[in-house]
Amino acid sequence: MRAIGIESGGDRPRLFDVDRPEPAPGEVLVRTLRVGVDGTDHEVIAGDHGGFPADEERLVLGHEAVGVVVDPTTTDFERGDVVTPMVRRPSPGGTNAYFERAEPDMAPPSACVERGIDGAHGFMSEYFTSPAPFLIPVPEAHAAWGFLAEPISVLEKALDLARASRSSFTWEPETALVLGNGALGLLAVALLAPEMDVYCLGRRDRPDPTIDLLESLDATYVDARETPVGKVPTAHEPVDLVVEATGAPRHAVESVDALAPNGVAALLGLPGSQELTVDAGRFHEDLVMHNKAVVGSVNAGPTHFHAAVDRLETLPAWFFDRYVTDLVPVDRFEAAFGPDTTIKAAVEFDTV
Ligand code: NDP
Structure with a gap:
């Protein structure tokens, strides 16, 4: 074969x-x-x-x-x-x-x-x-797109971990920032857009099919060359949730700057080694004083796969x-x- x-x-x-x-x-x-x-x-x-x-x-x-x-x-x-x-x-x-x-x-x-x-x-x-x-x-009606259950399951798990980290208080996220307009980032936009206002960060010029697609999902495109992650709160608004899908190591740190108090950033990217200069004191204090969280997430378990198959029906x-x-x-x-x-x-x- x-x-x-x-x-x-x-x-x-x-x-x-x-x-x-x-x-x-x-x-x-x-x-x-x-x-x-x-x-x-x-x-x-x-x-x-x-x-x-x-x-x-x-x-x-x-x-x-x-x-x-x-x-x-x-x-x-x-x-x-x-x-x-x-x-x-x-x-x-x-x-x-x-x-x-x-x-x-x-x-x-x-x-x-x-x-x-x-x-x-x-x-x-x-x-x-x-x-x-x-x-x-997978229901036979969704056989054509069933291969997308795997990447969707990765997002279901990341969102599950993010919600779990906020489960000790009332957390009702209204805004999200997805970092990356690649295959995983655009799926994240599709999952989140029905529930909250979504921004999606990329680094491409228009016209571009990924920008067209995220705008068709009612998300707002953020050009990282004009508005880096840390400037999103002033250019737009602080967000309750960040989903990182760029693999850019600086986004692991900068995503915390984009968060509103009590927000959470879920990191998915798999970067190579890269050294950065970071104000670790400010980063540390911001996490503590504003009850922010950062979670890393990889792969997915059976619960997330089943949730992903359900999503095939709702998208x-x-x-x-x-x-x-x-x-x-x-x-x-x-x-x-x-x-x-x-x-x-x-x-x-x-x-x-
Ligand atoms: P892609 O390469 O398709 O997408 C990455 C996107 O991020 C691209 O659109 C790229 O823009 C954009 N990007 C990269 N750096 C920057 C930057 N500095 N500023 C703005 N935009 C940027 O990858 P995938 O979507 O498939 O995956 C995303 C990440 O998630 C990868 O690191 C991948 O390894 C990881 N991953 C993790 C999983 C997990 O279980 N944790 C599972 C699957 C993937 P452009 O195209 O214009 O260069």
Whole structure:
């Protein structure tokens, strides 16, 4: 069967011919429909993040997937069920407390592998297998966009952690600032805009499809070159919530400047090393005197995946059509990884 992945020493994804996997009892064989591409895939391809499975020179990519069950083996799934897979699995050597508690997203990197990212093959192949507990059902009506459950689940978790950090008092957020108008930032805008006034920060000139999309969601575009994060309160207003999706390290610090008293910033970006000069005293005092919080968040657990699948139903259909700008068949897979992706790319292996 066809699979898309990277090889040791290579600098771009390639098409491989690999054996179709055989599901063991308790596993499910899934026929892949679509697999999304995100910033993490680009970091893996560049060698900046993740790694190959132990003793292998090749990694099948893909961690945002949707497919159809073709062999449920001994599980409760039925042939024809539409599913989306969770990304994390226990490290080789067996399960651990995080997975036994169904909290894979809280495992430190040493206690897990991530399919398609770090230490385990992904889902970018015609078929894949998975143990049943790592598969989340998707209504067939949402099969086309089911691969977006994974990135949405990442946001559901970050918002869950943000809300939890404010749960000891009455916190009714009315304003949010999303940092980044990339694939993850625009999804955050789509989730938050029905509930509050949203600003979204980027660094692009108009006309630009990401700015058009965020404005269609009733969000306000903030050009970071004119209004850096710390100036948002004076140029616009202080915000109750920041969602950082740029990977720019200075935003981890500056997001606190944009917060109103009692606000929270949820950080999602995965930056490389960068040294900054920071007034640590002012940063520290601002957090304490204004009851502000900063939470970091990675990956997502089953609760967040289920919430993400529910979101597929509530987000407007026009959003998906405009958000997934580059849907390509397997024989043109290179286009999904190229520099010309407009907003969001995905590879289509099959249809329901
Ligand atoms: P993208 O690269 O698609 O988007 C990043 C966006 O941020 C781009 O639009 C970029 O603008 C913008 N940006 C970067 N730096 C600045 C800046 N200094 N000022 C203004 N805008 C800026 O990545 P994704 O949306 O896929 O992911 C966002 C981040 O989240 C990445 O770091 C990724 O690794 C991380 N991530 C984290 C996950 C988690 O579980 N925590 C899961 C998935 C992703 P432009 O395009 O104009 O350069």
